[in-house]
Amino acid sequence: MGFVVDETSALIIVDVQRDFCTGGALPVPDGDTVVPVLNRYVQKFVKASAPIYATRDWHPQNHVSFTSQGGSWPQHCVQNTDGAEFHPGLALPERVKIISKAREPSSEAYSGFEGTDLAEDLRKQGIRHVFIGGLATDYCVKNTVLDALGLGFDVILLEDAIRGVEVTAGDSDKAVRDMVEQGAKTATFNQIG
DSSP, rough: OBBBOTEEEEEEEEOOGGGGGSSSSOOOOOGGGGHHHHHHHHHHHTTTTOOOOEEEBBBBBBBBTTTTGOOOOOOBBTSSSSGGOOTTOOOTTTTTTEEEEEEEOOOOOOOOTTTHHHHHHHHHHHOOEEEEEEEEEEIHHHHHHHHHTTTTTTEEEEEEEEOOOOTTTTHHHHHHHHHTTTTTTTGGGGGGG
């Protein structure tokens, strides 16, 4: 199997929001395809009674990342809009912990750890191994993985449950290489018990 989900494990689902999926303001190519795969991981973690976290961009209207504010991205995932909602097909359990990030107008936050209490919450629960999937490989997934590694967590990147923006062709492959070089392990569903 390779990896086992136990009481020291947590699943972190990164930014699987409407605006990053087909028809959204900033769609990740094939972003919707992670949903059924992540749902299988959710079932596995629920069965193991392991915690599940879902990060989300939760931007104010005037967020620094928006082109209207001089940033790089179209307006997306604005607080309390349809675009900020999780993908309707994502089967999050009732006990999921929602982590809202990039809430400050003047501060970008690609990582689920940046400006949140995610690390503290994981540590309180004795979590040592985090399994990470979602959107987008080359931005929010990468930054969340690198921060988790920097904070001392053992990181398993769910290769079958990530997709990238690919602003430049090859960005996602490069991001995966960077994460692995920093210490992340990679796995797919059948390698996790």
